[in-house]
Each structure stands twice: as C-alpha cells, then as structure tokens.
Amino acid sequence: MKVKRYIANDAQEAMLKVKAELGANAVILHSRKIKRPGLLSFLKKPLIEMVAAVEENEKEKRYNIKNEKSEKNEKKHVNKPEESYKIDELKQQVGNIESLLNSFIDKMDESKELEEPKRSALFDRYYNHLVESNIEKSIVEKIMNIARKQVSFSGENEEVIAKAIKIIIREYLATPNIINEDSKEQKRIVLVGPTGVGKTTTLAKLAAKFAIGKNKSVGLITADTYRIAAVEQLRTYSEILDVPIKVIYEPEEIQEAIEAFKDKDIILIDTAGRNHRSIEQLEEVKELISYINNPDIFLVISATTGYKDIISIIKSYDFIKDYHLLFTKLDEASGLGNILNAKILTNKKLSYVTTGQSVPDDIENANSEKIANIIVGESHE
Ligand SMILES: Nc1nc2c(ncn2[C@@H]2O[C@H](COP(=O)(O)OP(=O)(O)OP(=O)(O)O)[C@@H](O)[C@H]2O)c(=O)[nH]1
Ligand SMILES: [Mg+2]
Incomplete structure (x- = not known):
C-alpha cells in the first residue's frame, strides 16, 4: 500500500492532488486543518492536510471490468466483417423486440396461461446463468418465459436471446430516480x-x-x-x-x-x-x-x-x-x-x-x- 501526505489550500485542491497522483482508487485515511506557517498566520484560512493511500497494482473495479467486457462483446459481434450479412437481419429482429417485450411484461402474470414454452440448451444455459447471478428462481422463470415467447417470433439465435433477456431485465429495473439538485425546494x-x-x-x-x-x-x-x-x-x-x-x-x-x-x-x-x-x-x-x-x-x-x-x-x-x-x-x-x-x-x-x-x-x-x-x-x- 502506498501512503502519501498532501498539503493544499482547501479540500477540493487536496482531493485533486490525491486523485492526480494516486488515482481514482485512493482512499482518504485522514484529514485536518493546519495553521499556515509564519507570523499572522492565524489571520489566514488554514491549510488542509490530507493523508491518502492506494493499493499498489490494485485491479480495476469488477463493476467496470464486467461492463467493459460486455460492451466489448457487443462490439465484437457487430464488427466482425464475416457476419456483416447478418447485421440487417439482426437489427430488424432486435428492433422489434422492445415494443413486443413491453406488452409481454405487462401481461407477465398471465404468462403461466400461455402455451408451454419451448426449451433448448441455449435457454437452459441462460437460465442457469441468471440463477448464478443471484436472481431469484421464480423471477428467472418469468424472464425466460417472456424471452422464449419473444424468440419464437424472431427465431432462436444467441444474440437475439441475450438481447431479449437484457431488455426484459432493463424493463424490470425501470428508470432510476436520482436527486434533482437543482430543485428550488430544499x-x-x-x-x-x-x-x-x-x-x-x-x-x-x-x-x-x-x-x-x-x-x-x-x-x-x-x-x-x-x-x-x-x-x-x-x-x-x-x-x-x-x-x-x-x-x-x-x-x-x-x-x-x-x-x-x-x-x-x-x-x-x-x-x-x-x-x-x-x-x-x-x-x-x-x-x-x-x-x-x-x-x-x-x-x-x-x-x-x-x-x-x-x-x-x-x-x-x-x-x-x-x-x-x-x-x-x-x-x-x-x-x-x-x-x-x-x-x-x-x-x-x-x-x-x-x-x-x-x-x-x-x-x-x-x-x-x-x-x-x-x-x-x-x-x-
Ligand atoms: N468495497 C466497498 N466498500 C465500501 C463501499 N461503500 C462503503 N464501503 C466500506 O464499508 C465499510 C462500512 O462503511 P460505512 O460507511 O461506515 O457503513 P455504515 O453503513 O455507515 O456503517 P454503520 O454506521 O456502522 O451502520 C467501510 O469500510 C467502507 O469503506 C463500496 O461501495 N464498496
Ligand atoms: Mg455509519
């Protein structure tokens, strides 16, 4: 672990120094106000002393790593020249998914009444993967039911299945709501x-x-x-x-x-x-x-x-x-x-x-x- 001490005029400047030198993964261990040197120092704003540390060779955060990988994966599929003939077809299939899925999600609780969905090794693999990602089994079943119905419209294809599942999960997660810091109200x-x-x-x-x-x-x-x-x-x-x-x-x-x-x-x-x-x-x-x-x-x-x-x-x-x-x-x-x-x-x-x-x-x-x-x-x- 690398530990360093920084002195700055204010907290913002100290944090910028920490970030510039130790990177975004640095942890602030300690901070305090200290007097400036010299006579009449008590008349001036105190300096900030900040002690920060960072793990050397710390690996990139798992959250970001996974995301980059999944983005790369998406790019990899799209960029392959030999697959370019499929792109238009896929785009068309994927493009239809979103609106269809929304209507399926609305009817999700009725999905049990729908005809027996088809099973395949590909679907089983995604089922297991979602369970391993800690999604509760009954929810995984709902997701897979919607995806199976959808895919039976567009033909079974790994990319289409993955895309369908992503959209279903995204719809379930819905649009997040963060603090509106510009609100006039406190x-x-x-x-x-x-x-x-x-x-x-x-x-x-x-x-x-x-x-x-x-x-x-x-x-x-x-x-x-x-x-x-x-x-x-x-x-x-x-x-x-x-x-x-x-x-x-x-x-x-x-x-x-x-x-x-x-x-x-x-x-x-x-x-x-x-x-x-x-x-x-x-x-x-x-x-x-x-x-x-x-x-x-x-x-x-x-x-x-x-x-x-x-x-x-x-x-x-x-x-x-x-x-x-x-x-x-x-x-x-x-x-x-x-x-x-x-x-x-x-x-x-x-x-x-x-x-x-x-x-x-x-x-x-x-x-x-x-x-x-x-x-x-x-x-x-
Ligand atoms: N890995 C990781 N650690 C975190 C994260 N957020 C907080 N921590 C660590 O979790 C530990 C507990 O954090 P606190 O902020 O004290 O948790 P708290 O909920 O206020 O704890 P109590 O007040 O005791 O209930 C500290 O070691 C934090 O550094 C995070 O996103 N990832
Ligand atoms: Mg606390």
Missing part, C-alpha cells in the same frame, strides 16, 4: 439501512458530489451517536469537504438541526446502522423520519447481501411509505441479481450505486441498461 436526504452497508461513506460521496461537483450549499446531520467513531467519521468528511455538520442525540433534535440549515440547498442526514430484526431500533428510525418534512429517504443495501436477508430487510423497512433503493459494494458482489430481486420485491425506484471505498469517486447514478448488461453479459465469454 432537499432533505436521509440514508437508512442495516449496519455496515456503507451509509456514512455514501453520504460523504453524495456530499462531495453536491458541494464540490455541483456547487450546492450542503449541511450534514448525523443521528449516529451510538459509536464515538461514527461521529468522528462524518466530522472528518465534513472538514475535508468544508461543509457544516450537526450532531443530534435524540430524534426530536432533528427539527432544530434542520432549522439551523434552512438556508442550505441540500441536507444530508446519516442514521445509525440498525439491526433490522430489532423492532425497538427501527422505532427510532421511524420517529426520526416523522420529524422531517418531505424527506427523500434512501434504503441502503449492500449488493453482497443474500436473498433471504434482502427480503427480511425490505420487510422491516416497510413502515416507510416512499423510499429509493441505493445499492453499495457492487465491486464486491458476486452477481448483481439482488438488485433486480429487491427492485421487484419493493417496486421502489433505484437511485445510486456505489462501487468502492473511495470518497468521492466510487458512486454513480444507477443505470438499468448497464446493470442488465452486466447480469447477462458474462455468458457470452
């Missing part, structure tokens, strides 16, 4: 979810995105006072990003903290990781939310969570009427099928995904097409 964003999924890290990534990337005024509130380290963790980010932070010890104190941030464009609220099996702990989250006017709530789930736990997490948070799904740790997940499972179980919108520990870089807007490509892409290899 945004009050609350991250909730099980312990250790990456809520605080994600909150810092979002704060950087809005404060530095979009030049918005941001305020941080943490309700996580269970661990001393938790407050310190967010305070460190608040110093790095130069955004104010308020710590609350009782749920009702949130009102005062929000009032103090009434001039901010965006307030980001971190909550303590809650054991979703503890009703008492969840009551506190419920109480906290009840004091926030018009909140944007994000249920943060790690993409590495098993299906049974996903069901149990979703059930425990069903007291929240409206929330978004935010998936973390895509870089560590063995398959992205749980994103689809959770989307179908909750019917809530996807929002952001995170792909590593690095603040602020490892966050992206969820992209249904990209996720579908990753889920299906590998079976071409």
